[in-house]
Amino acid sequence: MTVMDEGVQRGKRNKQSTWVWLMALTSNKGLCTYCAVAPSTTLDHEAPIADNGADVWWNFFPACKPCNLWKRDRTALEWLIDQKLHREQPTMGFDTRRMPMRMFHGFEERITRTRREIGEAGRRDWFRHHYGNARHKNKLEMRGYLHACLEELSNYPHLPWTTPNVSTSAADRCTRHMCCGHWHPQARSLDAVILTDDQYTSFSKAAFQEGMTEGDLTAKLIATYLIAARGTGVPTHRDPEAVVPAQRR
Numbered sequence: 001m002t003v004m005d006e007g008v009q010r011g012k013r014n015k016q017s018t019w020v021w022l023m024a025l026t027s028n029k030g031l032c033t034y035c036a037v038a039p040s041t042t043l044d045h046e047a048p049i050a051d052n053g054a055d056v057w058w059n060f061f062p063a064c065k066p067c068n069l070w071k072r073d074r075t076a077l078e079w080l081i082d083q084k085l086h087r088e089q090p091t092m093g094f095d096t097r098r099m100p101m102r103m104f105h106g107f108e109e110r111i112t113r114t115r116r117e118i119g120e121a122g123r124r125d126w127f128r129h130h131y132g133n134a135r136h137k138n139k140l141e142m143r144g145y146l147h148a149c150l151e152e153l154s155n156y157p158h159l160p161w162t163t164p165n166v167s168t169s170a171a172d173r174c175t176r177h178m179c180c181g182h183w184h185p186q187a188r189s190l191d192a193v194i195l196t197d198d199q200y201t202s203f204s205k206a207a208f209q210e211g212m213t214e215g216d217l218t219a220k221l222i223a224t225y226l227i228a229a230r231g232t233g234v235p236t237h238r239d240p241e242a243v244v245p246a247q248r249r
Helices: 018-025 065-071 076-088 107-118 121-131 139-154 177-183 197-209 214-232
Strands: 042-045 060-063
Touching: 018 042, 018 060, 018 121, 018 139, 042 065, 060 065, 060 107, 076 107, 107 121, 177 214, 197 214
Parallel strands: none
Antiparallel strands: 042 060
8 A cells, every 4th residue: 555645745856865765776676676677776656756746765666767768657557557458459559569478477466565565664764774874976876885785685694674673772773683683782792703714604604594693603603512511511611712703793
């Protein structure tokens, strides 16, 4: 369901914050909502600006430029209706050309899914918390932020905004377990240790495969060691040289 805000000015474009661009362009796995093949590079308005649409996040769909231009001043569902008519009466001019079957199939479902994804409050807050201070001056800088954001998300075994908050702090900041778990009241920092590149790569890969952060895997290994040490009667402090990798910040 579309969010309506009567205080939003319609029929006029505004400069969007960097985090809003990232929040929208990374939805639908970073692909165009319409063709589901090309990377999304533009913010398309579900209700077109030319039709008094609002230039706000809840009216955005991520799109590639060719699809954005092809859709023109129609809503996504109006475009779909035109395509259905075009398939029945191709000479009547309902559309300029026929959509490929791979694009036509699942079109409406992608619209619904992407709208729901963009409307998710926890997801939106994550982008605002992590990229709210980012500023881009042009499209090149935006592409740089987008690349960095996609790279960051690819390093998490889970989407960070789907993990629990670890703190009840009233501060307006992210406290999601997967990315900002260090805000937990019982979080502890470990001194850095020396690892070879191969050791660190293997450890990082193991954490990802376990669906854990490096810090969580470290804590698991420590807990396993302490339990084993108690079970065998071995003092847990007997080997001050024993170290484990610290959580990467």
